[in-house]
Amino acid sequence: KWKSHVESQELYLKHYQLVCSASIVILMQLGFTFLEVGSVRVQFTKSILMKNMVDMILSALMYFVxxxxxxFGDGSASGGFIGSTNFFLISETNISDIHHSSAGWVYHWSYCATAATIVAGAIAERTQLVAYGVYSIIGATFLYPVITHWIWSETGWASVYNPNSLIAPVLDDAGGIAVHTCAGMCSLVACFFVGPRQHRLDRKGKFVKDLPKQNQSFIVFGMFVLWFSWYAFNAGPAILAAGEDEALMGNIAVYTTVCAAASGASYLFISVASRKKLPEPGDLCNGILAGLVCSTSGCSVIQPYYGIVIGSFGGPIVIIVSKLLRKFKIDDVVDAVAVHLGCGVWSALSAPFFANTVPNTNENATFKYKSCGIFTGCSEGWKYLGSNVLLTLLTMMYVTAIITPTCFLLRQCKILRIKVESERHGVDIVEFEGPAYNHDLKSRKSKLFNDT
Amino acid sequence: KWKSHVESQELYLKHYQLVCSASIVILMQLGFTFLEVGSVRVQFTKSILMKNMVDMILSALMYFVxxxxxxFGDGSASGGFIGSTNFFLISETNISDIHHSSAGWVYHWSYCATAATIVAGAIAERTQLVAYGVYSIIGATFLYPVITHWIWSETGWASVYNPNSLIAPVLDDAGGIAVHTCAGMCSLVACFFVGPRQHRLDRKGKFVKDLPKQNQSFIVFGMFVLWFSWYAFNAGPAILAAGEDEALMGNIAVYTTVCAAASGASYLFISVASRKKLPEPGDLCNGILAGLVCSTSGCSVIQPYYGIVIGSFGGPIVIIVSKLLRKFKIDDVVDAVAVHLGCGVWSALSAPFFANTVPNTNENATFKYKSCGIFTGCSEGWKYLGSNVLLTLLTMMYVTAIITPTCFLLRQCKILRIKVESERHGVDIVEFEGPAYNHDLKSRKSKLFNDT
Amino acid sequence: KWKSHVESQELYLKHYQLVCSASIVILMQLGFTFLEVGSVRVQFTKSILMKNMVDMILSALMYFVxxxxxxFGDGSASGGFIGSTNFFLISETNISDIHHSSAGWVYHWSYCATAATIVAGAIAERTQLVAYGVYSIIGATFLYPVITHWIWSETGWASVYNPNSLIAPVLDDAGGIAVHTCAGMCSLVACFFVGPRQHRLDRKGKFVKDLPKQNQSFIVFGMFVLWFSWYAFNAGPAILAAGEDEALMGNIAVYTTVCAAASGASYLFISVASRKKLPEPGDLCNGILAGLVCSTSGCSVIQPYYGIVIGSFGGPIVIIVSKLLRKFKIDDVVDAVAVHLGCGVWSALSAPFFANTVPNTNENATFKYKSCGIFTGCSEGWKYLGSNVLLTLLTMMYVTAIITPTCFLLRQCKILRIKVESERHGVDIVEFEGPAYNHDLKSRKSKLFNDT
Structure with a gap:
């Protein structure tokens, strides 16, 4: 009886910690909103604010229903492709299995909402709210859930929790593939179909360097919120391991910090070396966020000092991908593709090189390791790298396969892009009730609405 | 000895978790400040900032003293109406009784400060700082403490912790009555006495639709901070139950999320359907916050899927109450009455319908259940509903009985409303040292003060 | 086996809680950025944003390496002056010793980054980014680490964790000396060498009252973030004591709150009494932050009600120190010297008077107490006060000894102060790509950069 008392305490604490982490990840929405508002032109402020709220509302409802x-429903009927039970959280029966519990729901929804919101920034200033709603719904039902079923559910075909996984289990601790590659790829496809903003090209059809971002301070505030929340974002594996690996939580936190700092440093260095000028604060934020994304896939199994290596690729990746997009005239307002797709892929591909060799806790598992590092002397490393490569590619292909027809359909129905009028004068002016800010010290009444 | 070791660990963790939650609820002050600054006209910024700080300072001191x-002092002398011991936290002796411990103080002060700050927004732009200080002091001594004594203290006459409660114990997990109905009612009475802002009526004496809000982004930032903090706000019952109900924390978090999303969705739907236009971002925030308020009273005993039902009333309630206030020419700057009183009451009244049947943990209690749901088949449900109805009404009456003479006295002493002059030109200009913002790129010196 | 299971759970929880606290302290960077951006003139915004990011990047890398x-490396070779092992966290072997673990690293880095960032505000608007980078590097290698070695490491010559400490162990729970006195002193010396801002003096060579702060709201937002984070900042001793003192966490939180409120109240009172006018919101923030700094040194051993006494000194200290600086023509943009040095010293000196008598947990320790309060009847109190006085003085001297030649060298190399040109027109205009904000509703293109 005493033992069961202690065990239920431990289970409670696991739930408590998951919900804590989840709520901090939910605060990322504040960070992204800061970042995105800061990055758009001022006459498109209300539209981006609406997007971020609608995204939360729809993703919560769809992910719940x-x-x-x-x-995380049972996916054996589909061969581990998609689950088909536990809708509405109604069949929650076994709470000790975190992935089927309500705490698990909050935790995964917080990830899912993050994945959904990233796309908002990329296609800002020119996409209709309805179209964005459709992305949120699809993201919270067909994208994030299906990919997480593959790699994190008990019946997923590539999952570390499935002892009969078809391939060596994928190493994706905190969603380098499931969240960042997925959201980044979705942003890329959406950006391609939505097209660049009206004023993004000059008369010769070349991209202008940048459209005016409204508020550099907001971008930095957002980055700091995200940096804080990232510790919770990466903490999942440590919470689940709990007493089995006491130092794991600290290791993850140090690794996350070192990656962020190394990436920020490399961004700053390259930027100053190539431009002979300091980067804009908002751009350095992307350099730091890149490092945080770099840390995701292998956060629980990589030694902190390797963070210097892995993180320092973040800066150059963001710079190069961003240039490539510019070259192909893809207009990504917040560089979401560079940060999340670029570094998400790097995170997934680099992790199997640097990972510690961690035996699979399930002794009946077909594959012996949970992770297996090529550079750290694990002989079967390449097999595990193969899984990460495969899943990264599959995620990119799957997202493309879902989002392409969606975009096409939205475009055909003329609900993808806002009216030319709205784009010329600003959505806030044309479709809302005027500018988002009113700093006129003399304005005593609202001029627009004197009717009751 | 080993057992006592484990027990003191558990007690420590309970204190730790309460303090964590409390500190996150204290962060709500950031959220409310964002929201309120965003909602006032720019020339009243400093005055609202001061209010939010003075409120914290005074409520902390008064609640401590x-x-x-x-x-939570012993209230048996007053028949469970008001406690009369443990001032200054000096008689803290039994720390295992959370409600008498310092952790309990922080937790309840965080609630108390929330209740106090809500009023600030409603009567913004026209109330004197002194008057607001008086509200804070009264709120932190006579309003929140007395009502919480009734429903949450061990000697309270309607408290679930009092085995000899006079009526079936009130179901008010996270303050739908004690915080939101109380603060909302206080806002309503104060708004009535303070009267509408100078420019709120047009020449025909009709309300203009709205005075210009200074910053829609701030309102949305504030809403996201509040959404985050709300998980801590509602977490109390799960922390106190700890190992006895491992899944409770997760259930509360899912329920909170679903309520918020359902309310936001209903607000958005009604708004678009009736206006053929998107709502302002700041208004949708109220739709979401309404859902969060809806979740409070029954958060620990209602199944998450009922959140869709209970939450979806949030949107219409805010819209209707807001229209009613307009009709009665009551000027509530941030719609605090609609959000907190409207949805606080709905939360308190709806909870006894949907609640699970939870036996009272105290076996000697006169009443058998902690909660008892009418729709979920608890035979004595109406008795429990009766308690919630009674306490909701009593809270509204008690607040009115305290605040009415207060307002009257303040008005007689001419310290309720700011000078006409200040209202015309803005408090920041007349009573402070000029506008809150200085974005003039050329301003090298402060023009106003060249003296040392 | 069962016992070891419970023990490893407890160790895990300790790591978890340290990392949680650390991440919340890291969020202080958001608070300081808010505060500092709000306090500078608008044409210096980007420069302060960059400083806050560079500080994080460099302090993380340097503190890691x-x-x-x-x-916290072994310092016995240097007689407890400086550690010389565990660089790169490579020799982390004994994770049950928190101070050598990765969780300990995150926790202490979060403090270290705080200490580094405080200086940024004081010398804002006129210091080169390179110079600031040098301060960060020195702060994260020679200042904070060395002082913490003295007072918190196992081999430190004045440390409570060293049973053979040379003097009675210093009482500095949450860095009144190590963080605030250190950072405040560093600010003072740096301010002295950097000199006042160009427009800070009028034609007669007198200080103008103040240069225009750009955003009072940002300052208040920052203060609320800091207030929230401060609970985590002060929580360390309670986490380390865990089950040994269950109520400690709550006591610290109440004490922190009461100090903040008392200091805010005293600031407000003095300010209104002397000026017959309300203070600016941003100034009241300093009054509140002063109280939070006052709470640091003795937070774990002082009864909450003494917070009213200790905290109420915060207001006058800030006002007096701030006036003194003005008199000596030292230009401190955010009053960091007044808040952090003034109240840090007060915190360190007052704590030994009010502290509870707490026996040293290490029974072999030369000195019997961990803390020993003069006013609370501990006979050896003066010896313990002596230690705090000595360490406060030594910290101030040591910081001066390190920072003076640094400043001198930076000035000689002409990398201390920005160009006169940049100062006249604003760094953002001259050295970055234009102002940090673009609120022009008509701006469709960035005028400055039409090249690809």
Missing amino acids: IGFGFA | IGFGFA | IGFGFA
Whole structure:
């Protein structure tokens, strides 16, 4: 009886810690909103604010009603492709299995909402709210849930929790593939179909360097919120391991910090060396966020000092991908593709090189390791790298396969892009009730609405 | 000895978790400040900033010196109406009783400060700082403490912790009555006495639709901070139950999320359907916050899927109450009455319908259940509903009985409303040292003060 | 086996809680950025944003590579002056010793980054980014680490964790000396060498009252973030004591709150009494932050009600120190010297008077007490006060000894102060790509950069 008392305490604490982490990840929405508002032109402020709220509302409802069932319901009927039970959290029976519990729902929804919101920034200033709503719904039902089913559910075909996984289990601790590659790829496809903003090209059809971002301070505030929340974002594996690996939480936190700092430093260095000028604060934020994304896939199994290596690739990746997009005239307002796709892929591909060799806790598992590092002397490393490569590619292909027809359909129905009028004068002016800010010291009444 | 070791660990963790939650609830002050600054006209910025700081300072001191004693001191002398021991936290002796411990103080003060700050927004732009200070002091000594004594203290006459409660124990997990109905009612009475802002009526004496809000982004930032903090706000019952109900924390978090999303969705739907136009971002925030308020009273005993039902009332309630206030020419700057009173009451009244049947943990209690749901098949449900109805009404009456003479006195002493002059030109200009913002790129010196 | 299971759970929880606290302290960077951006003139915004990011990047890298080794590595070779092992966290072997673990690293880095960032505000608007980078590097290797080695490491010559400490152990729970006195002193010396801002003096060579702060709201937002984070900042001793003192966490939180409120109240009172006018919101923030700094040194051993006494000194200290600086023509943009040095010293000196008598947990320790309060009847109190006085003085001297030649060298190399040109027109205009804000509703293109 005493033992069961202690065990239920431990289970409670696990739930408590998951919910704490989840709520901090939910605060990332504040960070992204800061970042995105800061990055758009001032006459498009209300539209981006609406997007971020609608994204939360729709992703919560869809993930509650359908998404979580797709993600962690029993997927054996579909061969580990998609779950088909536990919709509405109704069949929650075994709470000691975190992935089927309500705490698990909050935790995964917080990730899912993050994945959904990243796309908002990329296609800002020119996309209709309805179209964005459609992305949120699809993201919270068909994208994030299906990919997480593959790699994190008990019946997923590539999952570390499935002892009969078809391939060596994928190493994706905190969603380098499931969140960042997925959201980044979605942003890329959406950006391609939505097209660049009206004033993004000059008369010769070349990209202008940048459209005016409204508020550099907001971008930095957002980055600091995200940096803080990232510790919770990466903490999942440590919470689940709990007493089995006491130092894991600290290691993850140090690794996360070192990656962020190394990436920021490399961004700053390259930027100053190539431009002979300091980067804009908002751009350095992307350099730091890049490092945080770099840390995701292998956060629980990589020694902190390797963070210097892995993180320092963040800066150059953001710079190069961003230039490539510019070359192909893809207009990504917040560089979401560079940060999340670029570094998400790097995170997934680099992790199997530097990972510690961690035996699979399930002794009946077909594959012996949970992670297996090529550079750290694990002989079967390449097999595990193969899984990460495969899943990264599959995620990119799957997202493209879902988002392409969606964009096409939205475009055909003329609900993808806002009216030319709105784009010329600003959505806030044309479709809302005027500018988002009113700093006129003399304005005593609202001029627009004197009717009751 | 080993057992006592484990027990003191558990007690420590309970204190730790309460303090964590409390500190996150204290962060709500940031959220409310964002929201309120965003909602006022720019020339009233400093005055609202001061209010939010003075509120924190005074409520902390008063709740420390007097309030906590009124709330959780022994109230048997007064028949469970008000406590009269443990002022200054001096008689803290039994720390295993959370409600008498310092952790309990922080936790309840965080609630108390929230209740106090809500009023600030409603009566913004026209109330004197002194008057606001008086509200804070009264709120932190006579309002929140007394009501919490009734429903949450061990000697409270309607408290679930009092086995000899006079009526079936009130179901008010996270303050739908004690915080939101109380603060909302206080806002309503104060708004009535303070009267509308100078420019709120047009020449025909009709309300203009709205005075210009200074910053829509701030309102949304504030809403996201509040959404985050709300998980801590509602977490109390799960922390106190700890190992006895491992899944409770997760259930509360899912329920909170679903309520917020359902309310936001209903607000958005009604708004678009009736206006053929998107709502302002700041207004949608109220739709979301309404859902969060809806979740409070029954958060620990209602199944998450009922959140869709209960939450979806949030949107219409805010819209209707807001229209009613307009009709009665009551000027509530941030719609605090609609959000907190409207949805606080709805939360308190709806909870006894949807609640699970939870037996009272105290076996000697006169009443058998902690909560008892009418729709979920608990035969004595109406008795429990009766308690919630009674306490909601009593809270509204008690607040009115305290605040009405206060307002009257303040008005007689001419310290309720700011000078006509200040209202015309803005408090920041007349009573402070000029506008809150200085974005003039050329301003090298402060023009106003060249003296040392 | 069962016992070891419970023990490893407890150790895990200790790591978890340290990392949680650390991440919340890292959020202080958001608070300081808010505060500092709000306090500078608008044409210096980007420069302060860059400073806050560079500070994080450099302090993380330096503290990882060198600083932590200096702080908590074995210092017996140097007689407890400086550690010389555990660089790169490579020799982390004994995770149950928190101070050598990765969780300890994150916790102490979060403090270290705070100490580094405080200086940024004081010397804002006129210092080169390179110079600031040098301060960050020195702060994260030679200042904070060395002082923490003295007072918190196992081999430190004045440390409570060293049973053979040379003097009675210093009482500095949450860095009144190590963080605030250190950072405040560093600010003072740096301010002295950098000199006042160009427009800070009028034609007669007198200080103008103040240069225009850009955003009072940002300052208040920052203060609320800091207030929230401060609970985590002060929580360290309670986390380390855990089950040994269950109520400690709550006591610290109440004490922190009461100090903040008392200091805010005293600031407000003095300000209104002397000026017959309300203070600016941003100034009241300093009054509140002063109280939070006052709470640091003795937070774990002082009864909450003494917070009213200790905290109420915060207001006058800030006002007096700030006036003194003005008199000596030292230009401190955010009053960092007044808040952090003034109240840090007060915190360190007042704590030994009010502290509870706490026996040293290490029974072999030369000195019997961990803390020993003069006013609370501990006979050896003066000896313990002596230690705090000595360490406060030594910290101030040591910081001066390190920072003076640094400043001198930076000035000789002409990398201390920005160009006159940049100062006249604003760094953002001259050295970055234009102002940090673009609120022009008509701006469709960035005028400055039409090249690809």
